[in-house]
Amino acid sequence: MRCLVLDPPGTLAIREAPVPAPDDQCLIRVRMAGICGTDLQLLAGYAGFRGIPGHEFVGVVERAPRADASWIGRRVVGEINVGCGACSFCAAGTQEHCSHRTVVGIRGRDGAFAEYLALPARNLHEVPPTLDDETAVFVEPVAAACRILEQVRLGARMRIAVLGDGRLGLLIAQVLRTAASDVMVIGRHEHKLAVARGLGLPASSAAAHDPAARAAFDVVVDATGRADGLARALELVRPRGTIVLKSTVHGPTSMTPWPIVVDEVAIVGSRCGPFGRALDLLTAGAIQVKPLIARVARLDDYESAFAGARGSLKVLFRI
């Protein structure tokens, strides 16, 4: 099969590889896959990943173990963490924190920038026929946005800022708006802020942001994809407010911890989320993803696709 391989970190190339053939997993023919900020970080060395990247996908099950044969022919999206099945985290249904886990296209497991990928049936969710591929490929990042709703109790009157006007920021802002009315996007890119406004989200330039808004937000979500996101979020959150960290950024940053203590700020890291809730929100039309699509590319055009993903919104591969 044709696939895109990251090996060594920093170097992408198209390769031919055998179609995966594990006995205990489903084989999925990938139809579309999305480039995520984490993929750009993998290129920079994050997580030391080697192999086929890509963890946002929609595809069709072509083969399955006998016990999972009912999946064959169904159009699916897939949760990306595969736990050991034996540890306390797996037993608690939180395989995303299993210390022996593999993660699709991120850690010890090939991903979706390929014609095929393999996943256990327990990771799969069928896509309703009303969701087209261009929408379904967003289920994984929308689920990650929904994780915030499980972690932070949002009051309807809270002031919420989403820091970062990129792909994930605009999904998060839409998801949080389902639970709270006052959600503002703060970013650095006028063309992305315009997309936010087109989605009905108040949006403000980070550079022009009113100093009076400092220490004004009950909740600040860092979706900047930058290592200094936490420091910027600390400027915006009110005393005893909450910061949600969403950016997985390679490498260290400089920060000054004492304001966390003095203002008794709560910070919570947030990663993967519930696919069921994401599918429900997308099916209900509560989240608009089409305005976020900058380009649909072919795998062979990976160089320009990755270059484009740096400055624009979502770049998808049709595979």
Place this chain on the structure above:
Amino acid sequence: MRCLVLDPPGTLAIREAPVPAPDDQCLIRVRMAGICGTDLQLLAGYAGFRGIPGHEFVGVVERAPRADASWIGRRVVGEINVGCGACSFCAAGTQEHCSHRTVVGIRGRDGAFAEYLALPARNLHEVPPTLDDETAVFVEPVAAACRILEQVRLGARMRIAVLGDGRLGLLIAQVLRTAASDVMVIGRHEHKLAVARGLGLPASSAAAHDPAARAAFDVVVDATGRADGLARALELVRPRGTIVLKSTVHGPTSMTPWPIVVDEVAIVGSRCGPFGRALDLLTAGAIQVKPLIARVARLDDYESAFAGARGSLKVLFRI
């Protein structure tokens, strides 16, 4: 009156100053005051404070506004934040987060390394006769330790690590032990770890700490007083665990934020706490403070007292 003045930052000197005489506050004759890690940070430039430092004290009210005359003659400890009385934080009873607050010996208000200090009556708590001065002077830091119990729900079976074997660390470990049985002190100083063990607390050298203990603790409290405390706490906390930050350290540090996201760690800053609960715990004998006292000094001996406070446990002034 005789007092110790920090002016400019980095420079301490004994001075003579007028006895404070505000109409609307109580005048307290200070009997004892303790040197806190924050005082050492003030010397290094933290908070840009100029004036009389010292915020841990016990004293006797000598003068009071007519409405508060009942306080005269009573032995007291005092909450250190004085809010504006008008903002939403003050209205909610959280004057420690009032943006216009003064803080005894830390921000815009003279402190306790002096013969007298002034505080509003609403900040005062009477000390029961069963608590001697050497114990009562610990009420403020014990209250700060008790703040953690208000912020983090501790399960009796949780594994808890207190990182830092100093003054505050040993108070925090004793306070947390009232709510959970498995509390370990991790530090760098054998003589302080020995004090911890003398208090019945399991204690472990940070250098020798078993790598298998990494990612093992449900809750890690950073009381290192070091800017890298957060990074060290991140190594010890389990996925989805909680880190409590207690150290107010001047200046920036380098850290790598992605493990917060990937492990979905919660971090909470923690500052001032409930004096009532601290008085109750000390009165009940649940917290031992005498083994933490390294020295009782005179104000004139401030140079050796501050030098000693850097490497030892609690240094008190008898004033």
